[in-house]
Amino acid sequence: MIRAEANALFRKHGFSPKAAGGWARGDWLEVRENGLRYLTDRSLHWLTEQESPDG
Incomplete structure (x- = not known):
């Protein structure tokens, strides 16, 4: 994601x-x-946990 897109988000x-x-x-x-x-891997791990039925 480029800086402008990140800032807009x-x-x-x-x-x-x-x-x-x-x-x-x-x-x-x-x-x-x-x-x-x-x-980062930390963010991706957190997102995976949020998507799991137990999370």
Whole structure:
């Protein structure tokens, strides 16, 4: 996801785009040198748990 898309997504859901830095520091989001944002393994694991019937 490019920076503009990530910022728009954050705004759409009521977050400041600056929140991405906090999410990156918390290991939920990875900001790579190319400026793209990626979910980390921690985020993907959490999402999997939310989708499970027990979660």
